[in-house]
Each structure stands twice: as C-alpha cells, then as structure tokens.
Amino acid sequence: MSIEIPAFKIKTGTLPVLQLHILTTDMAQLKEQLALRLKLTPDFFASTPIALELSAIAESGAGLDYAELAAFMLEHGMCAAGVVGGSAGQRAAAVQAGLGLFTDAPARNIPKRDADQAPTVVHVVELHEQPELPVFSGGAAENQPADPPMAQAVAETPPVRATMVIDRPVRTGQRIYAEGGNLVVLAIVNAGAELIADGDIHVYAPMRGKAIAGAQGNEAARIFVQGMEAELLSIAGCFKVFEEGIPENVRGKPARVHLEGSRLLILPLMH
Amino acid sequence: MAKVIVITSGKGGVGKTTTSASFSSGLALRGNKTVVIDFDVGLRNLDLIMGCERRVVYDIINVINGEVSLKQALIKDKNCDNLFILPASQTRDKDALNLEGVARILEELKQSFDFIVCDSPAGIESGAFMAMYFADEALVVTNPEVSSVRDSDRILGILAAKSRRAVEGLEPVREHLLVTRYDPKRVNAGEMLSVTDIQEILRIPLLGVIPESESVLKASNSGTPAIHLDKSDVADAYRDVVGRFMGEDLPMRFVAEKAGFLKRLLGGR
Helix, strand or coil: CCCCCCCCCCCCCCCCCEEEECCCCCHHHHHHHHHHHHHHCCCCCCCEEEEEECHHHHCCCCCCCHHHHHHHHHHCCEEEEEEECCCHHHHHHHHHCCCEECCCCCHHHHHHHHHHCCCCCCCECCCCCCCCCCCCCCCHHHHHHHHHHHHHHHHCCCCCCCCEEECCCECCCCEEEECCCCEEECCCECCCCEEEECCCEEEEEEECCEEEECCCCCCCCCEEEEEECCCEEEECCEEEECCCCCCCCCECCCEEEEEECCEEEEEECCC | CCEEEEEECCCCCCCHHHHHHHHHHHHHHCCCCEEEEECCCCCCCHHHHCCCHHHCCCCHHHHHCCCCCHHHHCEECCCCCCEEEECCCCCCCHHHCCHHHHHHHHHHHHHHCCEEEEECCCCCCHHHHHHHHCCCEEEEEECCCHHHHHHHHHHHHHHHHHCHHHHCCCCCCEEEEEEEEECHHHHHCCCCCCHHHHHHHHCCCEEEEEECCHHHHHHHHHCCCHHHCCCCHHHHHHHHHHHHHCCCCCCCCCCCCCCCHHHHHCCCC
C-alpha cells in the first residue's frame, strides 16, 4: 500500500467571528438600518465572515429570506457565513439558503441584552480594532470577559456608596478596592499596584499601576488619570495592556478612559 | 525616648548590613548610646561586618527563649564605646522569632539606649516583618536599578500598612531614602537610574547617597564598618547621612560625576 501525501487536514480551531444580532424579521427595516450603519464605515467589514445571531427572533418563528439577506450583505462587504441560534424552522431555512449552522451561543448572552437594549436593529458584539485609534486591540478571547458582568449589571445595580479617597502613595503589591463606589487617589500609584472600583477611578498623580473600573460590570464606569503611565486599564472586564508602550498622545499626560461598545478608548483629557 | 530604626530594602545585596554597621557606628561616634540588632536569623552577617564574629556566644534567639539575659548576649563594639551588637542566630531560622519576644527585647533596650538599629533581612517574609514592625523610622536602602526600586516600593507599602504604627493608627513610620552603590558616571551614561528617577518613583525624602566604591568590599572583609575608613568617599557619605538624620542641613555630595584632574585644572568645576 502506497502512502499518499495528504491533500488536506481537518482540525478544529477557535476563531473570532463577528455576530450580527437580528432583532426583527422586517427585511425592509433591517436592510435600511444596516445600509445606514455600513455607510459610516464603508470598508470596515471587508469580506469578514459574519454569523447571523437569531435568538431574538427565534420565538416569533417568522421566516426570513436568508438568501436575500446574504446577497444584500455581500453587496456591503459582509460575508454571511452561517447562523447562530434561531428556531428549528429558521435554521432549516438558513441551510436551504446555503448558510452554515454554528453551534448555539451560550444562552447567557441573549435575554437580558434584548430586554434592555434600545431598539436598534443590528448589534455588533465584537468590533475589531481600528488601527487609527488607541483602542482595545485584543482579540476575541480578551474581549469575552466583558460579557457575564455586563449581563449582571443590568440585572442588579449595586447601591451607591461613598467615594473612597486615598491620599497616600499606592505602592507595588498594594490593592485598593472601592466596593460599590468610586475611587479617588490623590497620590502616586506605582507599577504593581492595583486600583479596583465598582464605579469610576480618578488618579490625580502619575498612574503607573493597574486600574480596574466597573469591576462588577458597570460599562458606564470611567477612568481619569493625571499622568497616564498605566500597566493595565480595564472597564467592565474589557481590558488593555501596553506591551508596545502607551500611545504617544496620552503617554504621561492627563487622560480619560471609557468603554465604547467593547472597545476601551483612551483619550487625552482636554482642558 | 529611644528610637527604633529599621534598615530595610526588600531586595538582597543592596547594602542593608553595610549601612546598618556604618549608620549605627556613626550614631555612636556622635555620643549616642546605640545598639544594632541583626534580624537575619540563619544568615548571620552583621557580626562579620562589625568584626566581632569570634565573640558571639549568645544570640537574639537565646534571649527571646529566655535562656540568657540581654546583657549576656550584647557584644560591645571594638571601635565605638557607645555601640553594642545583638547578633542573629546562625543555626536557627526566622520562625524562631516572634513578635512578643521582639517586643520584650526592644522594650528592655529602650531603657538604656538612645537608638536601636534593626538590620532587616531581605524579602518580605517574617524576618523582615519582625524587623520593621516596631520601627519609628525606616531607612530604605535602594540601588539605582529598577528591580531594587520596585522592591523598596513594596517595602514602603508594607511599612505604611502593616507596621505597628500603621496598625495602631499612630503617626506613620518616618521614611528615609538611602541610595547606595551610586555611580554618577554610569548614571550619566544612562546605565543606572538617577537619584531624581528614584525619587520620582518612591517619593520619600532623600537621606543620602553612598557612592559605589571598592573600599566597601575591603572594609567588609576586614570587619571594619566603612564609616571608619580613612579618606574614603563612602565614609564621608555615611557621616553625612548620620548628620542629616540628626537634623543637620548638609549639601548632597557624590551625586555628580567627579571632575577629572584636567577638568579641575582648566576650571571645569
């Protein structure tokens, strides 16, 4: 028996994939809003494979012309690769239209988000980096921790507590946790120190350690520092480290940090 | 009121014991009754630096265990009349120390001494903790390199959080920065952190800068604290440190590169 040179290999791999959450079965509305959104960033998707997330319309059981949607998306540079969730009928229809089936996403993502979300038609959960901005550049794996606390925050908002004020240096190995509230540090925070707050973090001195705001999942939490030299910044579980150094426009300068979608934005603090 | 001063650093090999020996000798030379305690149980070194290793009979652990009196364990220094050494045990480990025992020894020493200098072991484990717990003041010994500075930062954090003064809510431990093994030439070449860089990170008052010098090694090997050396930068620097500690306002020396002979001749400085 001769040994053949293998022509292919089958392997599993975990790849980041964008999900397009379909929140309506009204094709006209869907197309209109999608077109509007894509006009803002024309080349953003560039044939990125997209999973259609159907759990929001699963209960309605209504059908959707997947072939038509896929064609429309392709026109706009998005490549519909398959569907996630959805009713049995919807999944069958998707297969008919030539789409693949992704195994179901963990159920935790779905109900709470839908209940509280403003009625936008599309919701892109994982945006990839936009190189021109100093954004959270991690891949999907790093983004993921944002999900569970997010859902938690919606369910139970912790009661507001008094702001914790620290007026002495926070040194390496020290960890300060402002539970349920904001944290204000008036002295230096050195490398290896950790500031954690369920609310916002303000540092009115050089900040060289880690700052973890919205620790319980508050996505509206913010970080303000007078001298940005941080090792790590995190809001609601979305974090950013600075292996390549801190972006020049904020390095050592006053800066503010907030979450936009699942991107951590670090911007100079304007006066 | 007697003062307890801990010489600490976090990192090993930066010059804690050298500093303990010279600093306590300097205090004694100014007429203060001083005792220096080696807390590095199991890695006894202070007696070697002080040149009294052949006279060690009893040690701090014997005193803690009540086997001998403090008076029996104290060794009189060969250079200064006012200085005594309480050596560490070489055959035990740090677990032999306990807070009650250390507290008892310090209380007794406070009756007859002006300054009690505690030479801390490296690290942040029990030995270092015992040495710093009762401190009123701390000399944080730092070399001009990043890992030493970070370890000093850690120690300062522990002093601020876990010392007796912190735990009991008293006035915080007074912190002093002592930069040792400083070589202005290498600082200028960008190979070492400058005093300014170190202060920018640690943000505590600078007590002194000890220049890097071969004479320190010679002094250690001969069992003479560096402060006793003749015509030595290191001895001058340690004398300045003691002076500043006693409240004198002395200019900071040895931070700038020494002007060469030619430069001096041509009016360089």
